[in-house]
Amino acid sequence: MLDELRRLIVTKEVRLAVIGLGYVGLPVACEFARIGIDVVGVDLQRQRVNAINSGVSPITGMEPGLQELVVEVIASGRLHATWEYERLADRDVILICVETPVDEHNVPSMRLCARLLTH
Numbered sequence: 001m002l003d004e005l006r007r008l009i010v011t012k013e014v015r016l017a018v019i020g021l022g023y024v025g026l027p028v029a030c031e032f033a034r035i036g037i038d039v040v041g042v043d044l045q046r047q048r049v050n051a052i053n054s055g056v057s058p059i060t061g062m063e064p065g066l067q068e069l070v071v072e073v074i075a076s077g078r079l080h081a082t083w084e085y086e087r088l089a090d091r092d093v094i095l096i097c098v099e100t101p102v103d104e105h106n107v108p109s110m111r112l113c114a115r116l117l118t119h
């Protein structure tokens with residue numbers, strides 16, 4: 001199984017999903033799509049999903065080149081954003097890039113990750 005996954009990655013036949021298309025997830029998804037990997041990005045925010053699928057980066061601030069990269073990978077068809085978790089069913093690899101809030105003692109809360117995994 002690991003050998004087959006390695007083969008899929010090397011040949012760029014791997015089907016990747018990225019859950020969370022924020023400051024970490026969107027650039028990660030775009031970079032994988034840029035090198036030729038089929039990527040589905042899942043995010044709960046429909047406005048964000050719609051913006052990405054329209055070729056618009058919803059990420060503001062200092063992210064040099066991200067807008068152009070979003071345009072490129074959406075136009076190529078290698079990145080598609082959705083809010084439908086069913087789209088994860090055929091993925092070989094799933095990366096989770098969601099915020100991890102911390103409490104008053106800086107201890108991470110995994111509630112959001114747990115919610116996503118049971119969705």
